Amino acid sequence: MTVTQEDIERGLRELGLGQNSHVLVHSSYKAFGGVEGGPATVARALAGSFATLMMPAFASHRSAVWDERGLFENNAYPAAPPEGWDISQAEPFTYDTPANPTMGIINETFRREYDGARSANPMMSFVAYGALADELCGAGTDVDAVEPIRRLMEAAGQVLLLGVTHTNSTAIHLAEQLAGREQFVRYAMTPDGVRMAMSGGCGNPFDDLQPHVQHLERRVQVGGSTLRCYDLQSYVETARRLIEDDPEALLCAATKSCSRCDAHRSRVPV
Ligand SMILES: CC(C)(COP(=O)(O)OP(=O)(O)OC[C@H]1O[C@@H](n2cnc3c(N)ncnc32)[C@H](O)[C@@H]1OP(=O)(O)O)[C@@H](O)C(=O)NCCC(=O)NCCS
Ligand SMILES: [Zn+2]
Numbered sequence: 001m002t003v004t005q006e007d008i009e010r011g012l013r014e015l016g017l018g019q020n021s022h023v024l025v026h027s028s029y030k031a032f033g034g035v036e037g038g039p040a041t042v043a044r045a046l047a048g049s050f051a052t053l054m055m056p057a058f059a060s061h062r063s064a065v066w067d068e069r070g071l072f073e074n075n076a077y078p079a080a081p082p083e084g085w086d087i088s089q090a091e092p093f094t095y096d097t098p099a100n101p102t103m104g105i106i107n108e109t110f111r112r113e114y115d116g117a118r119s120a121n122p123m124m125s126f127v128a129y130g131a132l133a134d135e136l137c138g139a140g141t142d143v144d145a146v147e148p149i150r151r152l153m154e155a156a157g158q159v160l161l162l163g164v165t166h167t168n169s170t171a172i173h174l175a176e177q178l179a180g181r182e183q184f185v186r187y188a189m190t191p192d193g194v195r196m197a198m199s200g201g202c203g204n205p206f207d208d209l210q211p212h213v214q215h216l217e218r219r220v221q222v223g224g225s226t227l228r229c230y231d232l233q234s235y236v237e238t239a240r241r242l243i244e245d246d247p248e249a250l251l252c253a254a255t256k257s258c259s260r261c262d263a264h265r266s267r268v269p270v
Helices: 005-014 039-049 105-113 133-137 147-154 171-178 204-216 232-245 259-266
Strands: 022-027 052-056 126-130 158-162 184-190 193-199 218-222 225-231
Touching: 005 039, 005 218, 022 039, 022 105, 022 147, 039 105, 052 105, 052 133, 105 126, 126 133, 126 147, 133 147, 147 171, 147 232, 158 232, 171 232, 204 225, 204 232, 225 232
Parallel strands: 022 052, 022 158
Antiparallel strands: 052 126, 158 225, 184 193, 218 225
8 A cells, every 4th residue: 555645644643743843753764665756755744744853864974084083982883994994985074965874765855855954963963844943953063963852852842753663763862861871972074174073872772662661652553654753851751760770771781792882881880
């Protein structure tokens, strides 16, 4: 069954989202299993249904730099670049840098077609369109990657997982930060040269959050895609309390030897 723009709009309304909503969306196009008009239809349905739409448009695949300080100052990632890499391959991050394809085709379509605002963290930028676009993604968003999400939370925003799970939910990195988990540091090429930027860690274990946020969840099915929506403040607060109560929460098991989760683990105060 091919999904139409009206099907998506109806699903969003069933989730209680509308023209007063400010929404962060993480997406999968393929999860719908076919949309009339392609990814542009989904972008149009989202951008037209809310007061503000925000999506990740991370560009680290182009801007990341390995310099003498290492890619990650706190050694959570290998300091050595991939074989054959040299600094001439790093592109300065600008407003127009395409999003990493791992953000999904809906996000890149939205970035291209809706001229709103883009946060300035050169590794992990967000694009926003609508009433609060400048407020969320404007000045002061160049260092802390999750600053736009913090601002969205303060504006009573929502997070919508469009056919994806919590593993790609950047708001959980905000919860980690609020719970006192040390933030990773990376370096990126910008028009002003190489700059430091805060960056998120590992999202692989984030589906462990699901039983704790189940009661907050509004859920609807549109074609093959499950849409799950949460009040951002409750969602982040739940994850923050979980980590504060248990420093091992939302980390890969120690037996998995995940360098990023192990780096967090090694910094837990004893
Ligand atoms: C990684 C991820 C994007 C993969 O999901 P996906 O649905 O496979 O990927 P996309 O949304 O990019 O959709 C890709 C499909 O769109 C299709 N497509 C692209 N442009 C199209 C067009 N104009 N018309 C029709 N189809 C098109 C592609 O052909 C591809 O399908 P194929 O693999 O069969 O060729 C998703 O799992 C995810 O993690 N999303 C969230 C990302 C995020 O927010 N990350 C931030 C925190 S880390
Ligand atoms: Zn991990």
